Each structure stands twice: as C-alpha cells, then as structure tokens.
Amino acid sequence: xxxxxxxxxxxxxxxxxxxxxxxxxxxxxxxxxxxxxxxxxxxxxxxxxxxxxxxxxxxxxxxxxxxxxxxxxxxxxxxxxxxxxxxxxxxxxxxxxxxxxxxxxxxxxxxxxxxxxxxxxxxxxxxxxxxxxxxxxxxxxxxxxxxxxxxxxxxxxxxxxxx
Numbered sequence: 275x276x277x278x279x280x281x282x283x284x285x286x287x288x289x290x291x292x293x294x295x296x297x298x299x300x301x302x303x304x305x306x307x308x309x310x311x312x313x314x315x316x317x318x319x320x321x322x323x324x325x326x327x328x329x330x331x332x333x334x335x336x337x338x339x340x341x342x343x344x345x346x347x348x349x350x351x352x353x354x355x356x357x358x359x360x361x362x363x364x365x366x367x368x369x370x371x372x373x374x375x376x377x378x379x380x381x382x383x384x385x386x387x388x389x390x391x392x393x394x395x396x397x398x399x400x401x402x403x404x405x406x407x408x409x410x411x412x413x414x415x416x417x418x419x420x421x422x423x424x425x426x427x428x429x430x431x432x433x434x435x436x437x
Contacts, residue, residue: 280293280294296308310322328348328349328350329348329349330346330347330348330349331346331347331348332344332345332346333345333346333347340359340363341359341360341361341362341363342359344358344359344363344366345357345358345359346366348366350386351386352373352374352377353371353372353373353377353386354371354372354373354374355368355369355370355371355372355386356368356369356370356371357369368382368384368385368386369383369384370382370383370384371385371386375394378392378393378394379393379394380392380393380394380395380396380397381395381396381397382396382397382398382399383396383397383398383399384398384399385397385398385399398415398416398417398422399417400417400418400419400420401416401417401418404416404418404423405425408425408426408427408428408429409425409426409427410427411427412427413425413426413427419437420437421433421435421436421437422434422435
C-alpha cells in the first residue's frame with residue numbers, strides 16, 4: 275500500500291503553524307487547492323479523518339473584515355458544533371450543536387447545554403432581538419422570554435407555547 279506520511283515534532287512554537295500547507299496562488303483561476311478522490315465501491319471509509327482531543331476545521335472567508343466570515347466546525351465534549359467568531363474576534367460562539375444519540379441525541383440552537391435533562395430534544399436560546407420584519411413566503415420560529423413564538427409572512431405573531 276502506498277502511504278505518504280508527514281511527521282512534525284517542532285516542539286512549542288510562538289504562533290500557530292501548519293505541518294502541511296497547500297496553496298493555490300493563481301488568482302485568475304477558481305479551482306480547488308486540495309481535492310480528495312476515493313475509488314472505493316462500498317463507502318464507510320473516511321475521506322478526511324482528524325484525531326485530536328478537540329478536533330476542528332476553521333473556515334475563513336478572506337474577503338470579509340474580521341470577525342465576519344470566520345466559522346468553525348468543531349467537536350467538543352462529545353458534541354458536534356457549528357460556531358461563528360464572536361464580535362471581539364477572540365473566541366467562537368456556538369450557532370448550533372448536535373449530540374450523538376448515546377450522549378443525549380439533542381440539538382441546540384445558540385446553546386450547548388440547556389436541554390433540561392432531556393434526551394432527543396431541541397433547545398432554542400432566547401432571541402436577542404425579536405424579528406420585526408415580515409418574512410416573504412415563510413415564517414420565523416423563535417423564543418422570546420422562554421415562550422415559543424412564530425411570526426408569519428403577514429406579520430401575525432403567534433405564541434405557540436407560553437414560558
């Protein structure tokens with residue numbers, strides 16, 4: 275089996291560093307810098323695997339002013355999280371979290387732990403600003419002061435469940 279292995283043991287570094295960097299430097303062409311192809315017929319093999327105590331993948335949209343355009347997909351405390359950079363650009367805020375079934379099977383929007391001891395539940399944090407504009411052709415589901423609410427396309431706000 276042909277395997278290429280890159281090992282780094284540089285010790286403590288003064289800043290974040292990469293063991294392997296792939297750069298596409300021709301600005302005239304919008305092509306992938308890295309492409310992974312597998313020829314397997316049965317699936318089940320990981321195309322990318324990260325073994326790390328706190329694995330994450332960070333996405334940085336380079337045409338945005340930081341902290342805008344900075345997101346990560348991370349695994350932390352047995353939860354898969356999608357995070358966005360906070361306003362002070364010194365940490366990430368959790369947007370949505372998924373727990374595997376054996377750990378609770380919960381989904382959280384804006385929260386990582388407020389599941390009330392439940393298993394298989396959906397938790398939604400209070401909206402920091404309630405919607406004030408009518409959505410075109412749909413509706414908005416949100417929580418305000420612990421009450422589950424829905425705002426329809428004609429502006430009607432219905433409290434589905436009081437706090």
